[in-house]
Amino acid sequence: MNGEANPSVKSHPISINNGGQKKGSHLTNMQRQISWQEEFSDNDIDIPGTPRTPRTSTTPGHEKCTFHHDLELDHQPPTREALLPDMAHSYRMLLSSLGENPNRQGLLKTPERAAKAMLFFTKGYDQTLEDVLNGAIFDEDHDEMVVVKDIEMFSMCEHHLVPFYGKVSIGYLPKNKILGLSKLARIVEIFSRRLQVQERLTKQIAIAVTKAVEPTGVAVVVEGIHMCMVMRGVQKINSKTVTSTMLGVFRDDPKTREEFLNLVHNK
Numbered sequence: 001m002n003g004e005a006n007p008s009v010k011s012h013p014i015s016i017n018n019g020g021q022k023k024g025s026h027l028t029n030m031q032r033q034i035s036w037q038e039e040f041s042d043n044d045i046d047i048p049g050t051p052r053t054p055r056t057s058t059t060p061g062h063e064k065c066t067f068h069h070d071l072e073l074d075h076q077p078p079t080r081e082a083l084l085p086d087m088a089h090s091y092r093m094l095l096s097s098l099g100e101n102p103n104r105q106g107l108l109k110t111p112e113r114a115a116k117a118m119l120f121f122t123k124g125y126d127q128t129l130e131d132v133l134n135g136a137i138f139d140e141d142h143d144e145m146v147v148v149k150d151i152e153m154f155s156m157c158e159h160h161l162v163p164f165y166g167k168v169s170i171g172y173l174p175k176n177k178i179l180g181l182s183k184l185a186r187i188v189e190i191f192s193r194r195l196q197v198q199e200r201l202t203k204q205i206a207i208a209v210t211k212a213v214e215p216t217g218v219a220v221v222v223e224g225i226h227m228c229m230v231m232r233g234v235q236k237i238n239s240k241t242v243t244s245t246m247l248g249v250f251r252d253d254p255k256t257r258e259e260f261l262n263l264v265h266n267k
């Protein structure tokens, strides 16, 4: 890792984006660091209108059950299971709309299978940052860049309900707190396992890391292949969409940003 990165980080004034305050104003660096992180509310992660099932079960007999964050279909909370009959019914109607016979042997269990698959694809709606972090935030006197790259990502395009997939690279500059490495990948799961657009996914991941460890800066790059552009519509099979969110020092210091991008792009 480039040892020169941190002196430049510390000396570089962090800009803030608070609507009225200008870049490089007379605020101290610490005040600036606090400012850009405090801008994010829960709404930045949980966008308005995001459907949410209750945190505890509404199924008779399961009122005290809470769901597991490692949600798998054969180990899933009653709240999610309760959605299956309605969803399966919708899929059955869809099969009929296609002119298919939902009662033929091969399709008999398809509505239930499809409903379970859709629940899995959207399991992120039932996860929160707090759930997945599980307290794995550690005090550590470390202020060098941490990068976890090429995290596989599978998501669903909210416009066409078809998948998009790719990889996510996350970097942050810790400020005396580090995050369990797997938790970066788990944060990707929370937000990718929903109906999404790639831009929002990228931003939500960056904000979540910011909330988790209040670092000096966070950088996220997402590279995605959208099946809505491959299998239908414009049918461009080789195009990739790259989105990024740079916060704090990654936004303001070109050297830090460049170090991150070099680490991400070096194979």
Ligand SMILES: Nc1nc2c(ncn2[C@@H]2O[C@H](COP(=O)(O)OP(=O)(O)OP(=O)(O)O)[C@@H](O)[C@H]2O)c(=O)[nH]1
Residues within 6 Å of the ligand: 157, 158, 159, 196, 197, 198, 199, 226, 228, 229, 232, 233, 234
């Ligand atoms: N910005 C952005 N656009 C997306 C994403 N996923 C899908 N889209 C786009 O959403 C748009 C929807 O456009 P519409 O014209 O309403 O739908 P459409 O007729 O199916 O569009 P085509 O895909 O061009 O056939 C398309 O341009 C998609 O490529 C995403 O993650 N980010």
